[in-house]
Structures are given as structure tokens and as C-alpha cells.
Amino acid sequence: MNHATTHVQRPLGRLSRRGFLGLTAGVGAAGLLAACGSDPNTISIINTSATAAVALNQLLTDGKYFDKLGVKTKISNVSAGNQVLAAVASGSSDLTMTSGLIGILPGIEKGMRLKVVGGTQVVSTSALFTKDPQITSVRDLGGKSLGVGAVGAELYAVFAALFAKYGISKDGATFRNVGSSADSLKAALAGQVDCGYGQVGNQALATKQGARMIATVNEELPLWMNNAAVASTEAISKKRSALVKVLAGYAQLFAYLGTPESKDPYVQAYTGAGGSAAEGEQEWQFINQNGCYSPTLDFPEKKAEFIQKQNIASGTQTKVLAYDSYTDLSVQADALALIKK
Template identity: 30%
Template sequence: MPRALIRRRTLGIMSAACAAGVFAPLLAARSRAAALGDRLTLGVAGQGEMYHLPVLLAEQLGFFKAEGLDVVLRDFSAGALALQALQDGTVDVVSGAYEHTIRQQLNGYALRSVVLHGRAPQIALGILPRMLPQYESVRDLAGKRIGVSAPGSSTHSFARWILAREGLNPQGATYVSMASATAAMAALRAGQIHALCHSDPIIAQAEQKQGLRVVVDARTIKASHELFGGTMPASCLYAAQPFVQKRPDQVQALVNAMVHALKWLQTAEPADIVKALPASYLATDRPLYLAAFHRIRETFSPNGMMPDDAPAVALRALTLAYPELAATKVDLARTFSNDWVRKARQKFNV
């Protein structure tokens, strides 16, 4: 064989090998995506709230793609609306409050939490002093207007629970929807509500800019444990039981990405958070956002596991907030599973 031909064939083989080395990971990722099925739509109840920060990080840092998933985040103004979208079939999975898995079981709709990313509510209730100048205790909120993200959402449940905990009728206040920071600030400024029950950064902004005075705070592990008598589970990824059964590979991939994000979050510096988030999330007030993040950081789960005591703590709180639940029976074992998280923890050594 002529020497020139030998050189051309050798170069061709080397080029092919090089191309294989470059494109093999990309092809493998595409192959995994094809094997896992179609695009997944993930409903998020208030994407800008820190409650869902691990989900946003998993998307922004490419952890979903690394697991071969094509995930589309769909933002909703409140948890109740994201839940409705799941029931309507317009989203596949929801990042929302674990409590929905309990409440919907009582309605005959089986939901299952597959990974927990919040181990405290990250919610606070504050009063507007100029609207309640004589305020002494939570009992003074009876008959008053309280801003919440939406009826049926976790902020609404939290406000109801606070009243019930004081021996008041949980329906003894008027709950006003305040889905966005803009709506909440406008309502506080205009004196349309007496109190606000929400999560950060909305509460932090209301404290700084509208003089909100926090009177019940569940934004730290210690405070949450003292309030609820144990671990109060909060944000999680949940899906309908048929989805979990029919698409276990996609569920595992989702959980892998979330556990990866939670691990990343444990050691991330403020500069890392700023770099990872879209600029729009920090444009309003970066120092305020980072200060609020620092306060609630410990409430994010380090590994995605549902703690042993958490489901019962959640049920106890819900029964107080919604007395009609007391006469019903809930199978808590059907509302969550740690199986996918255990596999993800092995993969990421957490």
C-alpha cells in the first residue's frame, strides 16, 4: 500500500477516534433522554421564591440535563394552582408543599412525594403595626385581613394553623391572595391587609420596605421544631401515583438531579448562588436576597430524605388547621417514598 494512502487512513482513524471522544458524552446524554421518554413539565409554585431554590438550581446548573432529562419549568403564582395543573394533566410533576399529598389522599387523589428539599416551612407571619397599633398577640388577628399566596396553599394552611393553635377559629380571618411580591407590597402600602403570611424573599422585602413586624417565624430549623414539635416537611417534588408507577426511570433521574442540587447547595458560597441564578431574581435587591438566603439556608434538606417523624408532624398540623380532617384516616406511608433518594445518595455520596 502506498505510504501516502497509509498516512491518510491513519489520520482518518485518529480523527474518528477523536470525534468519538468528543461526541460520545453528548450522544450518551441524548440516548438517555430518548430512553427516558418525552419532555417533562415541572410545575413550580412561585419560581422566584426561595422555597423552590433547589429546583431552579438543578435546572440552571444543568443537573436535569446531566441525568438525560428534558425538563421544562412552568411557573404558577401559588401552590394550589400548580396542584390543579397536575390534576388537569398539564404538568407531570410539582415542586410544592408536602401537605398536598396528605390532603389530596383524603379527596381520593393519590400523590407521592419522591424527594424532600425543605425540612422547615420557610414561612413567617408578620403584622403591619400601623394597621394594628394595639397588637399584643396572635389572638388580635381574629376578624382581620391576612395576605397569603392563595387559598389552599401552604401559606394559607400556616396562617390557619397559627390561629387554631391559639384556640381561634381557623376560618375566623379573611385570607387575601397575594401571589407576588408586587401585590403584597402594594397591599401593605395601601393598608389593605393587617398581616402577611408568606415566604422569602417576599417577607424579607416587606420587613425592610414596609415595616412588617414578624410575629410567628418558621424560617429556621430551631423555630420550626419549637412551633411544630418536630420536623415539619415543606417543599418537595410530588407526582400522581400512576406517573410514579409508569415512569420510574424518569422519577429516579429527577431525584438524582435534585439530590445533586441539594449537595451543591450545602457548600455553595453567596457568589456561587449569584452566578447560578438568573439576573432577574437578584435585580431588585441582591443584598436583601442573599441575607434572606443565609437565614433559611439550613432549612434545605442536605440529602432529600423524608425524616422519620415528618409525615406525622405534618398530619398533626393539618388536622389543627383543618378540623374536618380529624375524622378521616390517612395512610402516611402512601404519601412519600425515600427509595429513589437512597439510590441518588449512593450515586452522589451524600
């Protein structure tokens, strides 16, 4: 049986990106809670709807990772990170694996009952794109228009961190809130902003539209970390065994992504999620070569501290939280021990 299903309990199978998101659109806290129920062997997972995140869903299904570990999951993908945060904090979802860490840490500081239980995408796959011939590197962004999100969102924070790194004044630059990273990329490719934010795999699309990638976030900000596994404290307490199995399944998938054999399945899953084969190949190559997803679910303390400092700079967080205060890495340890059995 295929357990990697959406909230309406239909098999994911080979759904298109539109079909998958259609199943999860409009999911509220009550709907997710009703779907999850109190079954201690079912974990409700919520992530954003990035192409790579939807592709991972398909790989999990195809590899029967959760089936083999004897755990059931209900996976939902939504359009915005704040929806993810609200769902896990309210208890309507148990866990997020591939959503923005930068928005979760301020929530924990404000008292949300959440814990980081492991690392997921510990190396950023994000990149900057432009059509402006005068922009050849990050140093040329002064005085330019930039496609960002709200203050404190990942897109805004990355550009702010880059300006700080190179001592570029924000005066004269336009931080234009265009929405998501997909919206930022579209704005850059349309020439609506001078520089936009996307993923490494978007090089293929950018080239077709006369744009180019000028830098990767990993190259410019090596301490940047996109995602982490974050669970509600209630799930850790009441569904610990199932949570450990889910993390073990993801760890096995991440290990697989480091092998040459994962290329074709990843590209197929990426195209099924709405991307092109060329984008999927470039994305896989970067992930494979840079170890973007951690097979040991490592959650680097220095990277977490760096993200918190960006939050402090933007005003969304008041202080750097002590590492042990917002993590429960015993779940990670148990997941790794389970894999070794």
C-alpha cells in the first residue's frame, strides 16, 4: 500500500504537480487535524510547494521508504511558509521537513511549542539571476531593484546578508516585495526587477529567456541553511516512534540522492512536479555534488546561529537562542540507530 498520501487519503502515484497541489489546496488546520486524527502511527507532514519538495514526495513514494519502515504518512504541500508554521504550531500537522528555517526560529522564540529534530537541506540550492548586462556579480547590486519577500523572509534576508557581506549600502536599492522565490525569478526573467532569486536548476529556464545565474547562495553565504526537520512537541511526546521512522525514511532518501543511481529517478520526479528535465538534471547535479541533503540529518549549530543573526538584523528575532533550547536531536539519533539495525 502507498502510505505517502495527501490529506484526503488518495494515493499520490504519478500525479502532476497541479494535480498534487490541487489535492492539498485550501487545507486548513481543522482539515489536517481531522485527516491525521490521533493515530500514533501516522505522521502528518506539511511542506511548501516548491518543485523540489514535491519531487521528494514522489521519490519517497516510489522507494516505498515509509512502507518498509512500517509507518503511515499524510503529506500536504502549501504555498507559503507561514501556513507551514501555523499548521505545525497548532498541532494540525506533526512535522515539516523542507520549509524555511528562517521563519521557524522566531516562532520558537515567541513560545511556539516546536523543536528542531534534525537537519534536512543543510546546503542551499538557491541562486541569483539577472538579465541586466551591467550585473556580473553580487558586488554590482548596489542601487538595483531586487525581487524579495517580506522583511524577515528568506528572500529578503539573503539579499540583506549579501549587502552586509560586501559593505553595499541599501540606500538607492529597491527591495521589491514580489512574493515567493518563484515570483522573484519570474520578475527577474521578465525584466521587472534587476535581480531575482531562484534555484540552481533554473539556469536552463533563465538561459532560454536571456538571463543568467550570477551566484549561488552556497558560494556567497556558505553558512546559509534553508531547511530543517521541525516537529511539534506534542508529536515528539505522543508519536515519537512514528516520528523516528519518518526521519529514518528521509535519511535513507537523502543518502540515495548522493548516489549516481538517483539521477534519472530524480529528474523524472522533478518533471512530474512541473519542472523541465534540463532543470531537474542541473538541480540533481548540484545536490549530488554538494551534499545538499544530509543523510545523517545533521543540524550544524554554526549555521543555525548564522540564520538567527539574520533574523536579529531584520528585527524578527531579539536574540540568538541557545542551541539546546530549541532542538531535540535524540529523535535524529534514534532514526539513525533504526537505519543501522
